[in-house]
Amino acid sequence: MRYLPLSRDDRREMLAKVGVDHVDALFADVPKDKLLDKLPDLPLAASEIEVERQLSQMAARNLSAGQAKGFFVGAGAYRHHVPATVDHLIQRSEFLTAYTPYQPEISQGTLQVLFEFQTQICMLTDMDVANASMYDGSTATAEAVLMARRVTRCKKAILSGGLHPQYRAVVENMERFSGGDLVQMAPAIAKSEDLIDQIDDETACVVVQYPDFFGQISDYSALAEAAHAKKALLIIVVTEIVSLGAIKSPGSMGADIVVAEGQSLGCGLDFGGPYVGLFATRQKYIRQMPGRLCGKTVDVDGQQGFVLTLSTREQHIRREKATSNICTNSGLMALAFSIHLTLLGEKGLRQLAMINHANAVQLANELGKIEGVEVLNDAFFNEFTIRVPGSAHDLVEALAAKQILAGVPVSRLHPDGTLDDLLLIAVTEMNSADQLMTLAAMIEGEIK
Numbered sequence: 319m320r321y322l323p324l325s326r327d328d329r330r331e332m333l334a335k336v337g338v339d340h341v342d343a344l345f346a347d348v349p350k351d352k353l354l355d356k357l358p359d360l361p362l363a364a365s366e367i368e369v370e371r372q373l374s375q376m377a378a379r380n381l382s383a384g385q386a387k388g389f390f391v392g393a394g395a396y397r398h399h400v401p402a403t404v405d406h407l408i409q410r411s412e413f414l415t416a417y418t419p420y421q422p423e424i425s426q427g428t429l430q431v432l433f434e435f436q437t438q439i440c441m442l443t444d445m446d447v448a449n450a451s452m453y454d455g456s457t458a459t460a461e462a463v464l465m466a467r468r469v470t471r472c473k474k475a476i477l478s479g480g481l482h483p484q485y486r487a488v489v490e491n492m493e494r495f496s497g498g499d500l501v502q503m504a505p506a507i508a509k510s511e512d513l514i515d516q517i518d519d520e521t522a523c524v525v526v527q528y529p530d531f532f533g534q535i536s537d538y539s540a541l542a543e544a545a546h547a548k549k550a551l552l553i554i555v556v557t558e559i560v561s562l563g564a565i566k567s568p569g570s571m572g573a574d575i576v577v578a579e580g581q582s583l584g585c586g587l588d589f590g591g592p593y594v595g596l597f598a599t600r601q602k603y604i605r606q607m608p609g610r611l612c613g614k615t616v617d618v619d620g621q622q623g624f625v626l627t628l629s630t631r632e633q634h635i636r637r638e639k640a641t642s643n644i645c646t647n648s649g650l651m652a653l654a655f656s657i658h659l660t661l662l663g664e665k666g667l668r669q670l671a672m673i674n675h676a677n678a679v680q681l682a683n684e685l686g687k688i689e690g691v692e693v694l695n696d697a698f699f700n701e702f703t704i705r706v707p708g709s710a711h712d713l714v715e716a717l718a719a720k721q722i723l724a725g726v727p728v729s730r731l732h733p734d735g736t737l738d739d740l741l742l743i744a745v746t747e748m749n750s751a752d753q754l755m756t757l758a759a760m761i762e763g764e765i766k
Contacts, residue, residue, distance in 0.1 A: 383587055386723045388753040390681075392701045392744025393531070393726040394455070394482050394557045395590070396582045398670075399748060404584050404657045408650055416649065419612075422625045428649070429624035432612040435656040442562045443576040444569025445598035449609035451652040452595030452644055455579030456488040459525065459555050461597070461608045461642055462575045463489055466523035466551040467498060468606050468641065474521045479503035479511055480530025482557055483731040489525070498522075505732055507532040507694050507703055507740070514544040521550040523575075528554050528568060529561055532694070532728075532742065533701035542572025551575060558582055559596070560746075561699040563671030575599045583662075584654030594651035604628070608642030670747060674700035677754065678745040684758035685743075690765050694740075701744040703728065707765055710741040716764050717757075724757060 324332075329341070338344065345353065364372070383389045383397050391397070408414065412427060419425030419432075432450040439448035452458040463475045475498060477486055486502065493500055499520075503511050513524055524545050529535045542552045554568040556578035562568075568576040578596040585593055599607050605628075613627030662670060678700040685704055686693045692705040706713055710727040717724040728740035745754070 381718060381721060381723065383723070386721055388722040388724070388757050389748070390725045390743045390745060390757060391723050392558070393731065393742055394484065394579060395587055395593075396558055396560070396700075396744055396746055397587055397748050398560065398582050398746050400584060400586055400654075400658060401661055403661060404654050407657050408654050413650065413653055419626060422623065426624055429612050429626070431653050431656060432649070433614055433624050434660075435652045436612060438656060438659050439596050439598050442559065442567070443556075443573075443578070443596075443598045444567035445573070445576055446601040447604050447607065447611065448596065448598040449607055449611050451580075451648045452577075452597050452609055453648060454581075454591070454593040454595045455555065455557055455577060456482070456485045456595075457644065458577035458579075458595035458597050459485045459553070460488045460492040461644065462553045462577045463498070463523060463525065464492065464496060465575060465599075465603070465606050465608060465641065466553060467496075469551060469603055470522045470549060472520050472522040472550070473497070474499045474501060474518070476501045476513060476516045476521060476524045477503065478513060478524070478526040478530065479506040480532060480534065481525055481527045481555060482531045485527075485555060485557075505531075505728075505737060507534065513541055517544055517548050517550055519548055521545070521548055523551040523553050525553045525555060528556055529558065529565075529699050529701065531557075531731075532703040532740075533698040534695050534703075535565060535697040535699060537566065537571060538568075538573070539571045542574075545574075546572070553577065556596075558699060558701065560667070560671050560674060563667040564675055565699060569598075574603065580651070580655045584656070584658035585651055592648060592651055594648040594655055606641055608644060671699075673747045674745065677747070677749055678702060680751070681743065681745050681749075681754045681758065684754065685761065688758065688762045688765065691761065700746055701742065704741050704743060705739050706741055706761070707739070709738050711738065713741065713761065713764055717760055720760065722757060722760055724761065 333339065333341065389397055416428045419428045422429060436448040436450060440446065452461065467473060477489065477500060490500065501516055517524060524541060526538055528538065538552065538554065545552045551574035552572060553575045554573040556562065556568065556576065559578050559580050560582045576598045580594040580596050597607065597609060610626055611628040613625055615623055615625055617623045659667065678698060682693050682702050685691050690707040693702060694705060695702040711729055714724050714727050725741050725743040728737040728742055
């Protein structure tokens with residue numbers, strides 16, 4: 319028997335309750351050109367074994383990170399070693415099946431983990447408070463822009479040309495419904511941006527990435543001062559959280575809000591998710607911070623306990639007064655992040671960061687020796703951009719055929735045709751010295 323939980327009468331009654339005649343009315347806000355006018359070109363039905371066989375054949379066409387002879391893809395998602403302990407612990411039933419900790423008396427383990435996670439984020443970013451995580455770095459960035467507008471009561475947001483294009487797209491999508499004003503700078507590599515000149519009395523925030531999309535590291539202290547002089551906020555976005563084990567913290571540069579993607583710690587590449595968004599800010603803005611915040615207190619007997627201190631979401635009867643419409647956090651991924659960082663400790667994180675940087679420097683030096691190749695960064699962590707003769711896309715495809723994933727052609731994310739000769743290369747502790755030399759030799763061979 320097919321599982322059809324609703325009868326025609328059930329559906330009619332439900333539609334009548336919400337005041338519409340047909341189910342199509344529920345999709346009225348979806349643009350007409352985005353709606354399908356017929357069924358997709360897919361088989362209507364197949365047995366389980368047939369589906370498994372077909373999907374396996376499709377998956378076999380991919381070259382995964384583990385199968386590649388060299389993997390240098392980054393651009394916001396990085397291949398790091400995740401200790402086996404992480405997966406073992408997050409699969410314990412009390413963590414794997416935990417729900418929102420509304421009842422603290424039966425959720426002390428979950429609440430304590432989130433409290434420790436928040437503490438770690440504050441220490442990494444040098445900020446006062448952090449929430450209990452968000453979906454990912456891109457949605458956290460959009461929420462940060464909304465928060466800046468609430469704080470400043472201004473609408474203008476300035477987006478650096480070094481901000482990840484996909485993060486920018488999420489902010490743009492949010493703009494369609496928030497009615498704000500976006501100033502988007504052109505992609506900037508090997509040249510400075512005039513961000514300070516864009517700030518005026520109507521500016522709510524300036525959004526920069528650190529290291530930026532092209533791998534460049536900049537000191538934003540002067541930008542923070544300029545923004546604060548106009549009562550605007552500085553939002554710093556970090557897509558490679560391991561970098562904070564080696565470079566200056568965003569908080570020490572004057573950031574008002576720090577958002578980040580935490581995938582590098584505890585989370586594998588996993589075909590794009592699930593990941594974990596990090597969000598930290600200054601104490602004075604805590605009431606405008608989205609998501610939830612766990613705190614430590616004492617019970618009536620004076621014993622230590624953990625509670626949800628703030629839950630400024632659309633739930634908890636806040637409705638239109640909510641600071642955020644993000645309805646959940648990435649609790650399991652936040653746990654994975656926290657376990658991995660705990661296993662590393664401060665010393666281990668710094669060592670990991672230095673290995674990443676040293677490997678990237680070695681590869682950059684080798685590539686810089688190749689005639690026709692130009693390394694564009696003068697400061698980077700574990701990711702940098704090179705200019706190659708001809709098309710970077712064609713170079714990547716040629717090396718992929720030899721099972722080397724050489725990086726991300728910038729044209730994939732900036733497809734306007736002006737950056738077709740740029741290749742973004744990421745190096746981590748997972749790349750051996752032999753792989754670095756092999757990549758340099760293969761790139762040289764393809765160029766010649």
